[in-house]
Amino acid sequence: MAAPESTSRGPGPGTSATPMIEIVDLHKTFGETKVLTGINLKVPAGSTCVILGGSGSGKTVLMKHMIGLLKPDSGKVIIDGEDIVPMGARQLQQVRNKFGMVFQAAALFDSMTVFENVAFPLREHTKDPEDVIHQKVRARLDLMGLKPEVEGKFPSDLSGGMRKRVGLARATILGPKIVLYDEPTTGLDPITTDYVDEMILAAQKGLGVTSVVISHDIASAFNVADQIAFLSKGVIVENGPPDQLRESQHPAVKVFLQTWFGKN
Amino acid sequence: MTSQTPSNPAPAREPGILTQSISNFGKGLIDGVNTLGGLMMMLADVARWSVRRPFRMANLFAQLDFVGVGSIFIVSLTGTFTGMVFALQTSEAFALFDAESLVGPTVALTLSRELAAVFSALMVTMRAGSAMCTELGTMRVTEQVDALETMAVNPVQYLLVPRVLAGLLMVPALTMLFLTTGMVGAYLIAVGTLGISPGTFISRTQQWLVPADIYEGLSKGAVFGLSVALICCYKGFNASGGAKGVGQATTEAMVSSALSIFILDFILGIIWH
Numbered sequence: 001m002a003a004p005e006s007t008s009r010g011p012g013p014g015t016s017a018t019p020m021i022e023i024v025d026l027h028k029t030f031g032e033t034k035v036l037t038g039i040n041l042k043v044p045a046g047s048t049c050v051i052l053g054g055s056g057s058g059k060t061v062l063m064k065h066m067i068g069l070l071k072p073d074s075g076k077v078i079i080d081g082e083d084i085v086p087m088g089a090r091q092l093q094q095v096r097n098k099f100g101m102v103f104q105a106a107a108l109f110d111s112m113t114v115f116e117n118v119a120f121p122l123r124e125h126t127k128d129p130e131d132v133i134h135q136k137v138r139a140r141l142d143l144m145g146l147k148p149e150v151e152g153k154f155p156s157d158l159s160g161g162m163r164k165r166v167g168l169a170r171a172t173i174l175g176p177k178i179v180l181y182d183e184p185t186t187g188l189d190p191i192t193t194d195y196v197d198e199m200i201l202a203a204q205k206g207l208g209v210t211s212v213v214i215s216h217d218i219a220s221a222f223n224v225a226d227q228i229a230f231l232s233k234g235v236i237v238e239n240g241p242p243d244q245l246r247e248s249q250h251p252a253v254k255v256f257l258q259t260w261f262g263k264n
Numbered sequence: 265m266t267s268q269t270p271s272n273p274a275p276a277r278e279p280g281i282l283t284q285s286i287s288n289f290g291k292g293l294i295d296g297v298n299t300l301g302g303l304m305m306m307l308a309d310v311a312r313w314s315v316r317r318p319f320r321m322a323n324l325f326a327q328l329d330f331v332g333v334g335s336i337f338i339v340s341l342t343g344t345f346t347g348m349v350f351a352l353q354t355s356e357a358f359a360l361f362d363a364e365s366l367v368g369p370t371v372a373l374t375l376s377r378e379l380a381a382v383f384s385a386l387m388v389t390m391r392a393g394s395a396m397c398t399e400l401g402t403m404r405v406t407e408q409v410d411a412l413e414t415m416a417v418n419p420v421q422y423l424l425v426p427r428v429l430a431g432l433l434m435v436p437a438l439t440m441l442f443l444t445t446g447m448v449g450a451y452l453i454a455v456g457t458l459g460i461s462p463g464t465f466i467s468r469t470q471q472w473l474v475p476a477d478i479y480e481g482l483s484k485g486a487v488f489g490l491s492v493a494l495i496c497c498y499k500g501f502n503a504s505g506g507a508k509g510v511g512q513a514t515t516e517a518m519v520s521s522a523l524s525i526f527i528l529d530f531i532l533g534i535i536w537h
Contacts, residue, residue, distance in 0.1 A: 067414055089418060096416040107411040110402075121415050170415075180414075 020045040020210040026075035035061050037234035048211040050221040053231035059214040068092045100171030104183040106163035108155040115151040118169045140169045161192035181213040185220045197223045306498050310428045313421040323426040331392045332434030343442035347449030355458045368465040369472035371450040376477040380442040385488035389521040393496035397517040400500030401510035424497050431493025439485035480536045492521045
């Protein structure tokens with residue numbers, strides 16, 4: 001995969017500034033703990049939004065609302081113009097066809113081989129014959145830099161970075177409009193982290209997808225983001241292009257960024 | 265600095281044994297009602313998704329194979345030995361008043377009405393139920409269930425429906441197998457060791473055993489199979505807290521499944537008689 005030519009990116013050609021994802025006044029409480037307390041966020045189509053924040057700030061909870069895995073106490077989650085909060089299971093399934101999700105630990109089905117994992121969405125949602133499925137899976141694994149001999153391996157035989165790549169191959173094989181990444185670089189070495197960043201950029205540029213990346217990896221966030229939303233104590237305290245975040249005077253953002261920029 | 269030091273607050277009183285017992289009982293009761301409610305909701309979900317397309321026949325047959333075919337050996341073995349032991353014990357008692365000819369019917373009635381269904385369900389709980397719970401629990405804590413949902417595949421339909429249907433269909437079949445092998449075991453002991461004539465054993469069994477006894481065992485097997493599969497799926501599907509949580513869920517599933525078998529056996533016994 002080629003690295004991007006410029007660090008300044010915007011919505012790609014053929015996309016508009018219409019939000020693909022819009023969160024309106026989202027609240028979520030677990031028991032006595034208020035996790036999200038009024039989130040507002042817009043992610044334009046074809047852009048990459050990084051949601052940055054410390055551990056326990058509610059990033060993953062916010063992402064799970066975007067794909068309907070959690071129901072909010074109040075607020076709206078508008079995906080491609082449709083509010084998914086009041087939807088039932090069957091309607092949600094239709095909306096989820098627009099998504100691909102890369103999980104923190106890849107969440108590959110451990111009873112299936114790499115090939116079967118990547119072929120799974122095709123077998124579920126298309127009527128492609130097996131030879132076509134095989135070609136598509138091979139092509140997608142090639143794109144992720146995975147050799148043919150990996151196809152027959154089980155997830156437990158793969159390294160962390162390889163699992164992430166297989167996870168991304170599975171998430172993007174149906175050509176989704178939106179890809180969600182849950183802490184894609186956590187636990188990876190610097191070289192693999194760069195590789196994952198390139199994967200995210202390549203998915204945006206090559207496939208034109210809208211990406212939402214949950215992370216607490218500042219370097220990676222500044223590498224891939226068009227927009228960074230900083231989440232602290234259940235609210236987004238800063239939201240804008242990476243340069244805007246760098247100049248932020250919000251105490252939580254300053255402290256968080258100092259851990260990286262203070263050292264560099 | 266002030267010269268006065270703040271007085272320490274009085275330590276909280278330890279709750280008495282009675283208060284603690286009532287509290288534990290109440291907590292257990294609430295947990296039990298919650299679990300029962302969750303099980304009923306899951307049963308409704310499974311029923312709803314089992315009649316919706318796509319019908320996942322490959323998954324269903326894989327589970328039928330795992331729950332049913334995979335249990336044939338262990339159920340046959342326990343069935344044979346149960347029949348043998350039962351024949352041995354009852355023959356001693358019946359010998360006291362020269363009624364050894366009743367060994368066959370006694371074993372047949374006990375196995376068909378009660379033991380075949382109960383023991384088969386217990387075997388399935390230990391062999392297949394524990395595996396179901398652990399597999400689903402691991403899938404839950406490693407986000408594989410969430411991954412299914414994000415790929416627009418309903419996990420209830422994909423994971424739970426085949427398992428619950430397999431329990432419902434295969435435990436009655438295994439009950440019949442248990443009854444058959446149990447009667448073979450009883451025949452071998454009664455005829456081969458105790459000297460009861462084959463004609464007496466078979467004719468007296470035919471005389472006493474009626475189809476309703478078989479139906480009772482089959483119906484119990486179906487209810488136990490449904491209950492065991494549902495409990496194991498419920499506990500696994502709602503597991504949390506990593507490996508420890510999965511282990512705890514499996515333990516709870518085994519205990520709850522075994523208890524449910526005996527409680528339901530009693531309730532169904534009242535209904536049938």
